[in-house]
Amino acid sequence: MPGYVIGLDLGRHCVKAAVLKGSFRGYEVEDFLSLEPEASEDGGPPDDAAVFAAAAAILQTIEQPQAQIVVGLPAGRVSTWLLEMPFSDKRRLEATLPFEVENYVPWDLDTIVLDYQVQDKGPPAKVFAAMAPRDRVAALLAGLAEVGIDPRYVTVDAAALAGLLEGVDLGSDAPSAESVDDAPTAQPAPVIIDVGATRTLLTVCPGGQPRWTRSLDHGATFLGRYDLDPQATHSEIDALDEQATQAEQLRSGKAAKVLRTWLSELRASLLAAEESGYSLERVFVCGGGAARPGLAEAMSEVIGIAVEPLPLPPGQVNPEDAPLPEPEHALAYALARRAFAKGGNELVDFRKDEFAFQADSRLYARLAVAGAAALVLLAVGLLGLHIVEVSKLKRQLADQGSLLVSTVQGAFPDVPTSSLGSDRQAIAVMQERLATVEERVKALTGFGTTPLDALKILSEAMPNDVVVDVEEFVVNNEMIRIRGMTDSFASVDKIEAAIQARPGWAEAKSSDVVKARDGKMRFVVTIPREPTEEDEG
Numbered sequence: 001m002p003g004y005v006i007g008l009d010l011g012r013h014c015v016k017a018a019v020l021k022g023s024f025r026g027y028e029v030e031d032f033l034s035l036e037p038e039a040s041e042d043g044g045p046p047d048d049a050a051v052f053a054a055a056a057a058i059l060q061t062i063e064q065p066q067a068q069i070v071v072g073l074p075a076g077r078v079s080t081w082l083l084e085m086p087f088s089d090k091r092r093l094e095a096t097l098p099f100e101v102e103n104y105v106p107w108d109l110d111t112i113v114l115d116y117q118v119q120d121k122g123p124p125a126k127v128f129a130a131m132a133p134r135d136r137v138a139a140l141l142a143g144l145a146e147v148g149i150d151p152r153y154v155t156v157d158a159a160a161l162a163g164l165l166e167g168v169d170l171g172s173d174a175p176s177a178e179s180v181d182d183a184p185t186a187q188p189a190p191v192i193i194d195v196g197a198t199r200t201l202l203t204v205c206p207g208g209q210p211r212w213t214r215s216l217d218h219g220a221t222f223l224g225r226y227d228l229d230p231q232a233t234h235s236e237i238d239a240l241d242e243q244a245t246q247a248e249q250l251r252s253g254k255a256a257k258v259l260r261t262w263l264s265e266l267r268a269s270l271l272a273a274e275e276s277g278y279s280l281e282r283v284f285v286c287g288g289g290a291a292r293p294g295l296a297e298a299m300s301e302v303i304g305i306a307v308e309p310l311p312l313p314p315g316q317v318n319p320e321d322a323p324l325p326e327p328e329h330a331l332a333y334a335l336a337r338r339a340f341a342k343g344g345n346e347l348v349d350f351r352k353d354e355f356a357f358q359a360d361s362r363l364y365a366r367l368a369v370a371g372a373a374a375l376v377l378l379a380v381g382l383l384g385l386h387i388v389e390v391s392k393l394k395r396q397l398a399d400q401g402s403l404l405v406s407t408v409q410g411a412f413p414d415v416p417t418s419s420l421g422s423d424r425q426a427i428a429v430m431q432e433r434l435a436t437v438e439e440r441v442k443a444l445t446g447f448g449t450t451p452l453d454a455l456k457i458l459s460e461a462m463p464n465d466v467v468v469d470v471e472e473f474v475v476n477n478e479m480i481r482i483r484g485m486t487d488s489f490a491s492v493d494k495i496e497a498a499i500q501a502r503p504g505w506a507e508a509k510s511s512d513v514v515k516a517r518d519g520k521m522r523f524v525v526t527i528p529r530e531p532t533e534e535d536e537g
Contacts, residue, residue, distance in 0.1 A: 004030075004067035007336025008055050008151075009329070012045055013037075013197035013221065014288070015054040018325065018332040019062055020340070026316025027340050032329045033058050045198075048143050056147035069149060070335040072157025073140060073350060075201055076215035079105050079131045080156060088118050088125035101129055113137050113355065115348040119209045128210060130156050130348040137350050152357055153338055154350040158213035160334040161192045161286075162205035163345065166313045170208075170282065186279035191270065192310060193299075194331055195289030197221045200266065201331075204273045204280070210347070212276055214269045218262050220289030263302040270303055284310035288328035401426070451475040454527075457505075458482065461498045466491045469520075480527040485520045489513065492523045499525060 002022045009016040015037060019030040037046035037054040046054075059069075081104050085093065097116055098109050105112070112131045120126040137154065144151060170190055189206035196219045204212035270280060283305045285296055296307040312330060315322045325333045338347050351357045401423030408415065408426045412433055420426045454475055462468055468491075472483035486492055492513050499508040505527050512524040 002068050002339050004062075004064040005070065005336050005339040006059065006062060006064070006067050007070045007332040007334065007338070008058075008149075009157075009332040009335065010051050010055060010071060011197055012051060014328070015051060015058060016329050016332040017055075017058045017062070018329055018336040019064075019067075020315070020336045021317075022340065023317055027337070028317035029315035029319075029322035029325070031062075032323060032325055032332070033061065034328070048139075049146075052143045052147045052149070055144070056149060059149065068152040068339050070153045070155070070338050071140070071144070071151045072155055072160055072331065072335050073132055073137065074199070074215060075156055075158035075213050076199065076217065077132065077136050078156050078213075080159065080210075080213050081129050082211050083127045083129055084122070084124040085127050086124055088121040088123075088127075093118070093127065097127070097129060101131060105131055107131070107133065111135075113350045113352065115350060115352060117209075117346065117348050119207075119211070126211075128159070128348070130159070130350075132350050134355075137355055141355060150358070152351070153335075153347075154355075155335070155338055155347045156210075156213065157331060157335070158194070158201040158203045158215060159210035159347055160338055161194055161201060161203045161331065162208055162210040162334075163337050163341065163347075164192065164286070164310060164312055164330060164334050165190060165205060165208045165284075168284075168311060168313075186274070186277055188281045189273075189278040190282040190284060191273070191280050193266070193283060193285045193307075194287040195220055195285060195292075195295070196287050196331070197289070200262075200289075201287075202266075202269055202273070204276075204278050206278065209345075212273050212278060214272070216262075216265050216269065218265065220287075220292060222262060223258055223289070223292065223295075259298060263298060266299065267303050280305060283307045286310040286312070286327045286330035290327045397423075404430075454480050457502055458499070461502050463491075463494045463498055466494050468495065477529060479529055482525045482527075483523075485516070485522050488521055492521055495523070496525060499527065 005020045005022060005027070007018040007020075013036065015035050017033040019033070020027040021030050022028075035054045035058050037050035039045065040047055040050070059067075081101060083097075083100060085096070085100070087093070093116065098114060101114060102109060111134055113134055114129065114131050116127050116129040118125055119128050140154065141151070168190075187206050189204045189211065192201075192203045192205065194201040194203075198217075198219045198221055200216040200219050202212075202214040202216070203210050270283075274280060283299070283303065285299065285307050286309070289295065290309060296309070299307045309327065310330060312325045312327075312333060314324070341347060404423050405420045405426045408420060408430050409417070412429065415429055415433075419429055451473075455473065466486060468484050468486050470482060470484040472481070474481040486495065492510055496508060496510040500506050508525055508527045510523050510525050512522065514522050516522055
């Protein structure tokens with residue numbers, strides 16, 4: 001839903017603006033503005049630059065720089081066609097429509113901007129196609145850009161009028177058309193006639209959709225300053241020259257001639273619409289010229305259909321508090337409503353290809369930059385968290401290092417403090433001391449048996465009937481040695497045999513067996529600590 005939307009009617013004699021404010025509930029009418037452009041230096045009508053300058057001046061008073069601007073390309077500079085296609089798929093239509101419309105226009109396809117609106121998916125689908133010369137679209141956008149205006153939509157002004165029929169009762173009780181060629185299959189359709197200062201727009205819109213458009217080169221200014229008699233019929237206008245005085249004859253005769261010319265052009269256009277297959281049942285008039293006294297009655301007399309003022313729809317939000325549009329603001333109001341159209345009501349838009357609205361690209365670019373900035377901020381945030389976490393871990397590591405140094409100093413007080421300058425040095429000292437302790441333990445344990453285990457095994461191995469007095473018990477890396485005394489040679493042999501019977505001690509040997517003075521036998525038993533091949537297995 002757009003925010004503020006401004007529809008600009010770039011009239012040659014008066015620029016008009018309709019300001020709408022969008023919300024989730026719809027749009028609210030904010031204001032209607034008008035400003036006359038400055039006349040040219042030679043006193044003639046304002047040129048395009050003056051019209052664009054007046055539009056810029058109106059926008060400055062609104063003070064909504066982010067508002068979406070909608071303008072209309074004059075229907076007289078656009079070619080519109082209602083085509084029947086066997087499909088309504090967007091991709092297929094965009095591929096085939098250029099070749100289809102090539103049969104209807106004398107222009108090279110490279111020189112036009114083509115857009116379309118699918119009004120009925122059919123089958124067959126009814127497609128309203130509009131073509132505008134690229135140079136005319138470029139000239140309009142360039143002139144507006146010089147005064148700082150970048151319209152969001154450029155549509156067909158006459159086609160936009162169809163949206164004003166919203167809420168109008170178009171029942172079947174409307175008066176029927178008096179057509180010269182009223183085909184039985186003609187489609188009932190209302191007509192909107194917008195009488196501007198210098199042109200008149202016609203839009204045939206069955207079902208509220210623009211199907212047939214025309215633009216007449218004459219408007220209210222062409223009709224002059226003569227007020228029309230609301231009671232005068234077309235035949236009475238012809239007789240004014242005979243009824244008036246000489247002064248009145250000059251004035252009224254001119255008015256009658258001008259009006260007759262304009263009405264003839266209008267009637268011819270409506271007959272062309274009927275010949276295209278439309279039954280014109282109701283005619284609505286709007287625009288600044290619609291307020292001229294007697295004009296609607298004169299139109300009804302000529303075309304044979306009652307002409308009604310077009311009831312402009314109120315805003316969708318707070319309609320009771322919003323300003324009501326006047327007939328002269330009808331086109332500006334219709335253009336502004338284009339920004340709120342949805343679905344099949346989205347009118348054609350010539351802002352495509354090289355004329356595509358760049359603000360969308362800038363918006364996407366800003367979103368991309370914002371996304372990149374968000375990623376950068378996220379990366380910086382994660383990096384910051386990483387740095388904080390690393391700092392925290394470093395502090396924990398330093399605390400653990402200090403604890404490690406103090407632990408090593410407590411366990412090995414003989415280590416000088418200079419050798420514990422860092423946690424790595426403390427770990428090295430501790431590993432060195434642990435290696436020394438392990439060597440000492442290994443020396444004490446030997447091959448699979450500690451000194452205590454060896455003493456226990458020897459005690460269990462001694463024969464119960466032999467008394468041994470152990471004088472020496474030695475355990476080292478190479479051997480276990482026992483020096484002792486017993487009562488006889490036979491006892492020594494029993495001791496040797498008992499030790500050899502133990503697993504792993506089969507190589508035990510007795511030696512230095514001598515008889516002492518007291519009659520006892522001294523002996524030495526040596527048990528090698530190197531395992532045999534059987535023990536290794």
